[in-house]
Every structure is written in structure tokens, then in C-alpha cells.
Amino acid sequence: MNNHLFVDPSLDPAALxxxxxxxxxxxxxxxLDRIAVATSFQASGLVILHHLRDLQPDLxxxxxxxxxxxxxxxxxxxxxxxxxDLKVVTLRGExxxxxxxxxxxxxxxxxxxxxxxxxxxxxxPLQAALEEYDGWISGLRRDQSPLRAExxxxxxxxxxxxxxxxxxxxxxxxxxxxxxxxxxxxxIPTHPLLEKGYxxxxxxxxxxxxxxxxxxxAGRWDGLAKTECGIHSFGRLHGPQQSEAEQ
Ligand code: SF4
Numbered sequence: 001m002n003n004h005l006f007v008d009p010s011l012d013p014a015a016l017x018x019x020x021x022x023x024x025x026x027x028x029x030x031x032l033d034r035i036a037v038a039t040s041f042q043a044s045g046l047v048i049l050h051h052l053r054d055l056q057p058d059l060x061x062x063x064x065x066x067x068x069x070x071x072x073x074x075x076x077x078x079x080x081x082x083x084x085d086l087k088v089v090t091l092r093g094e095x096x097x098x099x100x101x102x103x104x105x106x107x108x109x110x111x112x113x114x115x116x117x118x119x120x121x122x123x124x125p126l127q128a129a130l131e132e133y134d135g136w137i138s139g140l141r142r143d144q145s146p147l148r149a150e151x152x153x154x155x156x157x158x159x160x161x162x163x164x165x166x167x168x169x170x171x172x173x174x175x176x177x178x179x180x181x182x183x184x185x186x187x188i189p190t191h192p193l194l195e196k197g198y199x200x201x202x203x204x205x206x207x208x209x210x211x212x213x214x215x216x217x218a219g220r221w222d223g224l225a226k227t228e229c230g231i232h233s234f235g236r237l238h239g240p241q242q243s244e245a246e247q
Contacts, residue, residue: 017153021170022051024153028135028168029056035168036089037137038062038126038231041077042201043179044139044171046188051170053084061088062129062136064231066121067098068110068203072192079189091129093121110205114221118229121203126231127159135166140232143175144200145217147227158235176216202229 016027025048028035037052037059039045052059063077081088095101101109101120110117130136140151151172157165171179183190193201197209200217208219221227 019153021048021174022055024168024170025051025055025137028137028166032135032166034133035135035137036060036062036133039139040064040201041073041080042139042191043183043194044141046080046190047179047182048137048139048170049080049084049086050186050188057085058087061086062126063088063090064122064125065090065092066203067093067101068121068205070193070201070204073201076191089129091125093125095120110203114206114224114226115230123230123234127234130159130165131161131163133165135168137168137170138232139171140169141171141174145215145227156237158237164237
């Protein structure tokens with residue numbers, strides 16, 4: 001168990017479940033010594049980064065550079081990082097590049113075994129990086145897909161090492177309209193592929209624009225049963241109440 005983990009005993013979990021994102025973030029920043037935010041610079045992530053500018057602008061921003069991002073994503077990341085002076089921490093898979101991965105596994109591993117590819121380039125690099133932290137912040141929202149409908153505001157997550165960390169979803173209660181309104185109100189730039197119909201943007205081999213009426217994440221891993229890369233599903237425990245009871 002992670003000895004650095006500190007959960008404020010005065011926390012009222014019920015109140016936090018109804019709190020606005022700024023209050024959730026403030027609680028997380030005050031309760032956890034070592035905390036980071038992870039984002040791929042899409043709309044929800046931008047809303048969180050914008051909140052953090054007032055709360056803790058130097059928070060580490062974890063970015064998973066899979067080697068398969070759209071060029072637009074990398075350019076947009078750099079633009080926002082420069083504009084907001086972000087402390088971006090780039091995480092890469094164990095093979096370091098798409099070319100090296102192809103040498104080892106053959107071409108187009110993402111088509112033959114996307115779970116393996118996501119494990120190499122997303123899940124394992126993030127798990128390794130999270131060993132340095134007590135918690136991380138993510139922009140997941142309940143309205144993004146049926147699988148995310150039960151997303152809690154905070155939950156405990158177990159790393160492969162056995163260390164337990166907290167995962168915080170300040171925007172879980174928000175919907176797409178809330179995010180769009182916030183972006184507009186604060187004049188925040190958005191990913192350039194958004195206006196071309198890419199409402200959820202991951203790696204280029206596994207992302208397409210969505211069609212009218214489809215849900216926000218319908219363009220991810222089109223034609224496969226896969227709907228998540230795995231970084232949000234490993235080591236899930238039962239939220240803060242159980243975590244506190246276990247301590
Ligand atoms: S989203 Fe596709 S290309 Fe990116 S890591 Fe997963 S399988 Fe590989």
C-alpha cells in the first residue's frame with residue numbers, strides 16, 4: 001500500500017459527489033501530496049487545465065506519446081503548452097517509437113492486436129509513471145459512452161506494484177454541453193480536428209470522424225469490440241469510502 005496516500009478524514013464523500021470541478025480539484029490538490037493530470041488535449045482536458053491555471057499551474061501534465069498521434073494533436077499540444085506554460089511530462093512505450101515497435105511485432109500491430117498495442121504504448125507507460133504519484137486527474141465524463149456512465153468523482157486504483165492511488169474525475173457530472181459552454185465562455189482553443197467531426201481523438205490508426213447521431217466516442221476502434229484503451233479500467237477499486245476503510 002502506498003504510504004504517501006493521505007485522504008482528508010473530514011472529507012464528506014457525498015458533498016464531493018455534487019461539487020463543482022473547481023472544488024473537486026481544490027480538494028484533490030490539498031489532500032494528495034503528489035498529483036498529476038493526464039490529458040490528450042481534448043475539450044474536457046482543456047477545461048481541467050484551464051481550472052488548474054488558477055489552482056496549481058505547475059502541476060505535471062502527463063501526455064502519452066504513443067507514436068501514433070495525428071500531427072495535429074502534437075502541434076496542438078505544443079501550442080497549448082506554450083500558451084499556458086505547462087509542465088508537460090511525455091510518456092512513451094518501452095520500444096520508444098512506432099518504427100521500433102514494427103521491427104519487434106511486425107507492421108500494424110494496432111490492427112492485429114490493439115489491446116497489445118495499447119498496453120505497450122498507453123497502459124504500461126502510464127502505470128509506470130503513476131508510481132511517482134498519489135493520485136491523478138482525468139477528464140472522463142459520464143455522458144461520453146455507456147461504459148463511462150458510472151464514472152465516480154473519485155475512486156481508488158491499484159497499480160501492478162500493489163500501490164494504491166486516487167483517480168479524480170472533476171468533470172464526471174458535466175455533459176458535453178457544459179464543456180462546450182465553458183470552452184466558449186473562456187475563449188479556449190480546441191483541437192483542430194474537432195471541426196472535421198473528430199469528437200474523440202486518439203491515435204490515427206484507431207480514430208475516425210463520427211457520423212451524425214453517433215455518440216462522442218463512436219469513432220474510436222471502429223469495427224472492433226474495443227471501446228477503451230485500458231488506462232481507465234485497470235486496478236479499479238471501490239472509491240474513496242472503501243479506500244479510507246482499508247487504511
Ligand atoms: S489507440 Fe491504436 S495505435 Fe494507439 S496505442 Fe492503442 S492500438 Fe495502438
